[in-house]
Amino acid sequence: MRSDLCSLLGIEKPIFSAPMGGAAGPDLVASVCNAGAYGVIPLWGKPVDQVAAGIDQIRALTDRRFAVNLNLSFAYEDALEACIQAGVHGVSLFWGMEPSAIARAKAGGLVVMSSVGSVAEGQAAEAAGADIIIAQGWEAGGHVWGQVSTMALVPAMVDAVGVPVVAAGGIADGRGMAAAFMLGASGVWIGTRFLASREATIHPDYLTHVLGASEAQTEWYHDLYDVAWPNAPHRALSNSTARAWRDAGAAPPGQRPNEHEIIGTRPGGDPVVRYQSYTPLPGTTGDVEAMSLWAGQGVALVREVQGAAEIVDEIFDEAMTCLAGGPGKPGPN
Template identity: 55%
Template sequence: GIVLHTVGTAEEARRAVDSGVDVVVAQGWESGGHVWGTVATLPLVPAVVDAVAPVPVIAAGGIGDARGVAAVLALGAQAAWLGTRFLLAEEMPIHDDYRRRLIAAAETDPQRYADLYSVGWPDSPHRALRNSTADAWQAAGSPPLAQRPGAGDVIAHFTSGEPIVRYEPAPPMAGTTGDIEALSMWAGQSVALARRSQPAADIVAELTSRI
C-alpha cells in the first residue's frame, strides 16, 4: 500500500522520503487535533515541496474553503487535507453542542496546548477550542497530569456507557452524555470558515470550485 507520513519541517520530510515514504503530508501548526510541528502552513508547504520533489505533498492546516485549496496547490502541493471543515458535515456524528461551538468560533478560539488532553496520549501537542478544562489547568500552572485539578474524574460517558475522564482526548460525539463543554473539542484555526452544517458532497463541491 501507499505510505503517508505527516511532517512539520522540510528536514523531517527529507528523512521520511529517505525512509521510503510515498506521500508526505505537510501539516502546518494551524491544524486542529494533534499537531506535531510549529511552522505555519504558508511557509511550510513550499519548503517541503522543494525538499522532496518529485514526491507528492499533501498540505494540511488552516485550509477551510476553496481559496485555501487553491492557495496550497499554488504553493506546489498536489492535494489539500481538511479536517475542521468536515466536522460540520451533516454526516459527521458529533454532539450538537460541539457543532454549535464550531459554528460560533472565531479563528482565535482554537488554542494550541503542549500536553492538555494527555490521558493515554502524553506529550502530543494539539489544538482544541478553549474550555473550562483548559482554563482550570492553566490557572493551576499547567501541571503534569497527576497534579491537575480534577484528574481522574469521570466527567462524561460515550453512548456505549464507557466513561470519559477529564483530560482524556475524547471529543463529544452524538450520544455522549455528561459535561460536554469540558471535553476535548478539536478544531483548527480555519474554524472561522466553517459557518454551517451541510452535506459532505456540498463541502467538496465548494472546495473544488476554484481549481
C-alpha cells in the first residue's frame, strides 16, 4: 500500500505512533520510523533546550522523518521555533485550533498535522494550511478533544476536507486499520496499542492494567484528572480513584474525596497527588493503580508486549489481508 500520505511523509506504512506524553519517547518513535511508519514525539511543556535534546535523541537513533507534538493550550511558540530551527520534518498540533500556529509552522517548512474532533475544526485547520487532519474519535485514550466516535467522524471528515485524513481512536490492530481505510482514512494514529510496546516508558503496574482491561473498563471523564491540566476531558482506565469519586456522588473539582492527597512520587521525587494528570513512568512509587491510567477503548485488543516495529508490521500485514478480502483474524469459519 502506498497512499498519498506515504508519498507526503516518505514512509512505506501509513501508521503513526501517536504522541503519548510520558509514554512515547525517542526509542519508541525511532523504532516506528525505522519500521517504515511515522513516529510522533510529544515535546510540549518543556524548555527549548529539552525540545532540541529530544529531537537530537531521535536523530541519533534514526535517519527517518518524524514529527514533534505540541500542545496549543500551553505556551508552544518557543518550542515551535525550536522545531523550525532544527529542521524537523513535521509538527503535530493538538488541544486547540490556532490558525496562526499552523501558518507559522508552514512558513517554517514543516509538514503540519492538526488533531481535531469535529468537521468544522478540520475545515478550519485545512483553511489555515494544515497538510494532514488527525480525526480523533471519542474512543481514544488520553486527552480527548471531541465527542464524536471514530466510526462517524472519519467519513464525515473525508467528505469535508481535501487533505489526507488520519483516523485516531480505538484502532489497535489490522482490522481497525482496514476499517479506517474503508471509511476513507489515509492513515491510522495509534496510541493505546503502543503502550504495550517494549519501547514505551510506562510503569509495569500501568502496563499490567492495560494488558488485563476489557473494552468496557475505560471511561471518559470531563475533569477527573484535572490537577496540572484543568478543563481537559480524557479517557482512562476505571480505577480506585474513579470508583471512590463516583461512590461519593461524582462531585466536581474542589469537593472530591481525598483531594490533595499525595499518592506517590515521580522518578525524580516530586509528589503525585490524587486527581493529577500524570502518566505513571517507570520508577514512579506509591499507589500507581490510583493514578491516571490513560487508555482507549481498543485496550481489549492489547494483550501482549511486543517490539514497536513488530506491532507496526503486524498491524500493516493484517490490514493488507483484510483489505484484500481475507479475514483479519482466524474466525469460526
